[in-house]
Amino acid sequence: MYEYLPHESDLFIRGRGKTFNYALFSVLEGLIANINEDKEASSTIYNVNAEGLDDRDLAFNILDNFNAFIDSEGILPCKAKRLSIDDKKIEFLFSGKKTSFASPVKAVTYHSFKVQQEKKDWTIEVLFDI
Numbered sequence: 682m683y684e685y686l687p688h689e690s691d692l693f694i695r696g697r698g699k700t701f702n703y704a705l706f707s708v709l710e711g712l713i714a715n716i717n718e719d720k721e722a723s724s725t726i727y728n729v730n731a732e733g734l735d736d737r738d739l740a741f742n743i744l745d746n747f748n749a750f751i752d753s754e755g756i757l758p759c760k761a762k763r764l765s766i767d768d769k770k771i772e773f774l775f776s777g778k779k780t781s782f783a784s785p786v787k788a789v790t791y792h793s794f795k796v797q798q799e800k801k802d803w804t805i806e807v808l809f810d811i
Contacts, residue, residue: 683711692786692809693793697802704803705740706764709747709773712809713758716751716785723759723778730772737796740805743771744789748809751777752784785811 686693692715696707731746733739743764751758762774787810795806 683707683714685711685715686806688808690811691790692811694807694809696805696807699801699803701736701740701796701798701803701805702764702766704805705743706761708740708744708805708807709764709775710761712744712747712786713761713775717757717759721757721759721778723757723776725776725778726762726774727754727756727777728772728774730770732770734769737794739766739769739771740796740807741789741791741794743773744807747773747775748784748786748789751782752786755780755782757782787811 683696694708694711696704698704729747729750731742733742756777757780759776764773790808793808797804
């Protein structure tokens with residue numbers, strides 16, 4: 682489950698879930714929903730990979746790599762498909778379509794970035810510079 686948090690000029694997303702994977706997947710769903718406002722669909726699947734030393738590093742790196750990929754390749758993301766983690770490697774699959782798209786997200790920021798586990802629930806909060 683994701684939600685948009687109030688922010689004056691940037692995009693602030695909170696993802697929550699019973700696992701780290703689900704909370705991070707929720708952030709990615711929220712980001713795609715914000716970018717693809719018209720809810721365009723596509724059957725072409727793309728994947729983005731990242732590595733990290735810990736959960737915080739993995740989360741930041743996959744978000745950063747995803748944004749760089751869609752921006753550099755001109756891919757309008759349509760739907761989050763799957764997120765898998767194996768040791769310290771992460772892979773995100775999503776559907777998208779090749780366009781002259783330029784991501785409105787300039788950068789993933791460390792400002793207000795949070796990866797937290799409380800009891801059995803995970804929360805990830807990310808501020809995107811737009």
